[in-house]
Amino acid sequence: MTTSHEHFMAAQQYIPGGVNSPVRAFKGVGGDPVFIARAAGAYLYDTEGKRYIDYVGSWGPMIVGHAHPQVIKAVQESATQGLSFGAPTPIETQLAKKICEFMPSIELVRMVNSGTEATMSAIRLARGYTKRDKIIKFSGCYHGHADSLLVKAGSGVLTLGLPNSPGVPASLAEHTLTLTYNDIEPVKQVFSTLGSQIAGIIVEPVAGNMNCVLPVPGFLSGLRELCDEYGSVLIFDEVMTGFRVALGGAQAYYNVKPDLTTLGKVIGGGMPVGAFGGKREIMEQIAPLGPIYQAGTLSGNPVAMAAGLATLEIIAVPGFFAELSQKTEYLVTGLLEQAKNAQIPMTGVAIGGMFGYFFTQADRVDNFDQVNACNIDYFKKFFHGMLKKGIYFAPSAFEAGFVSSAHTQADLQTTLAAAEQVLASL
Numbered sequence: 001m002t003t004s005h006e007h008f009m010a011a012q013q014y015i016p017g018g019v020n021s022p023v024r025a026f027k028g029v030g031g032d033p034v035f036i037a038r039a040a041g042a043y044l045y046d047t048e049g050k051r052y053i054d055y056v057g058s059w060g061p062m063i064v065g066h067a068h069p070q071v072i073k074a075v076q077e078s079a080t081q082g083l084s085f086g087a088p089t090p091i092e093t094q095l096a097k098k099i100c101e102f103m104p105s106i107e108l109v110r111m112v113n114s115g116t117e118a119t120m121s122a123i124r125l126a127r128g129y130t131k132r133d134k135i136i137k138f139s140g141c142y143h144g145h146a147d148s149l150l151v152k153a154g155s156g157v158l159t160l161g162l163p164n165s166p167g168v169p170a171s172l173a174e175h176t177l178t179l180t181y182n183d184i185e186p187v188k189q190v191f192s193t194l195g196s197q198i199a200g201i202i203v204e205p206v207a208g209n210m211n212c213v214l215p216v217p218g219f220l221s222g223l224r225e226l227c228d229e230y231g232s233v234l235i236f237d238e239v240m241t242g243f244r245v246a247l248g249g250a251q252a253y254y255n256v257k258p259d260l261t262t263l264g265k266v267i268g269g270g271m272p273v274g275a276f277g278g279k280r281e282i283m284e285q286i287a288p289l290g291p292i293y294q295a296g297t298l299s300g301n302p303v304a305m306a307a308g309l310a311t312l313e314i315i316a317v318p319g320f321f322a323e324l325s326q327k328t329e330y331l332v333t334g335l336l337e338q339a340k341n342a343q344i345p346m347t348g349v350a351i352g353g354m355f356g357y358f359f360t361q362a363d364r365v366d367n368f369d370q371v372n373a374c375n376i377d378y379f380k381k382f383f384h385g386m387l388k389k390g391i392y393f394a395p396s397a398f399e400a401g402f403v404s405s406a407h408t409q410a411d412l413q414t415t416l417a418a419a420e421q422v423l424a425s426l
């Protein structure tokens with residue numbers, strides 16, 4: 001049987017770093033990445049046949065678990081009709097309608113193929129609509145790898161310590177102003193001097209790419225007020241939080257309405273999908289209605305639409321999010337209890353099907369500097385201890401964790417029993 005190590009050696013001969021997305025390489029924790037053969041429900045199975053309880057969920061999309069029969073059936077039925085037409089299909093409208101119903105701030109929505117395409121397009125739209133160049137983002141937030149947004153970003157950029165990627169022209173990066181998450185005062189100051197040049201603010205309404213950081217009361221609503229006052233576009237990047245923290249996303253959870261929303265992950269049910277949408281007046285500036293160009297050969301791909309639609313149908317069943325939230329709460333509360341018993345300093349958060357845990361003495365963690373101050377050695381040891389016991393947490397201290405409806409009470413208890421032993425050994 002070929003081991004993950006052997007697969008990794010082979011991959012590195014042909015693929016940069018052996019991976020097609022940097023955080024998969026385990027650089028944040030050391031060691032070889034686990035190579036996956038298949039997945040079902042809450043479990044991943046590696047190429048050696050070992051089973052893991054999965055809390056990565058393909059970085060968020062797998063909210064109903066892996067290979068859910070309803071999603072697989074939709075994909076199979078769609079695939080038999082043809083894989084791509086490059087022409088409109090009725091299922092695109094069905095998925096768009098569902099998104100608009102569940103997120104009423106979205107009046108028109110355009111499908112793309114990834115979260116990166118969604119945020120890149122939303123930024124272009126905000127700039128074209130306002131005829132301004134500058135955008136505000138927050139340190140530790142990741143919005144995909146479009147040039148304008150790869151400035152002091154989160155996720156793999158933090159894991160690998162690459163705050164400002166070479167290849168992004170300085171003349172473009174200078175239009176991206178990066179401020180501290182959860183601190184509204186500097187945002188007010190920047191608007192008071194540069195307000196007329198600011199096209200928009202892009203923010204993760206719950207930050208899931210520097211671990212998991214919740215917005216403090218008044219932060220999101222403060223951003224809303226500033227955008228209203230200065231005529232800038234407020235973009236909620238809900239690629240991760242959309243249909244994940246609540247059916248209506250973080251905007252419903254926190255009751256703050258953005259002008260534009262970017263989506264991905266859950267809306268594709270595990271297939272490559274993204275979307276951006278929002279106010280009709282702004283979205284009508286997109287070609288072919290308006291002059292701002294945006295396009296995609298495979299956008300609205302019928303198989304991906306089928307997977308997304310089936311997933312949204314499952315999560316729209318009443319009670320879905322209440323049950324999911326309970327599971328996530330149970331996991332995080334249990335982890336904190338185990339850490340306390342083992343006298344390991346830890347704090348954590350749970351929201352919908354998303355969570356984070358931090359090795360810190362602090363009661364809460366509100367921004368990137370505070371995340372960065374957490375004990376990374378504990379994190380690495382905990383990660384590897386859990387992995388050995390068949391629990392697959394994110395291999396980086398700068399990523400959120402995800403629970404799915406497929407996780408059973410027994411899975412959560414198994415996880416906590418493993419955590420008890422690993423924490424005691426740190």
Ligand SMILES: Cc1ncc(COP(=O)(O)O)c(C=O)c1O
Binds near residue numbers: 114115142238265
């Ligand atoms: C909040 C957020 N925005 C954008 C992206 C980019 O999405 P993708 O990886 O699909 O390009 C991600 C994830 O990578 C994300 O978590």
Ligand SMILES: N[C@H](C=O)CCC(=O)O
Binds near residue numbers: 024059208209399
């Ligand atoms: N944090 C990223 C997205 O949310 C992780 C996915 C990736 O970069 O491969």
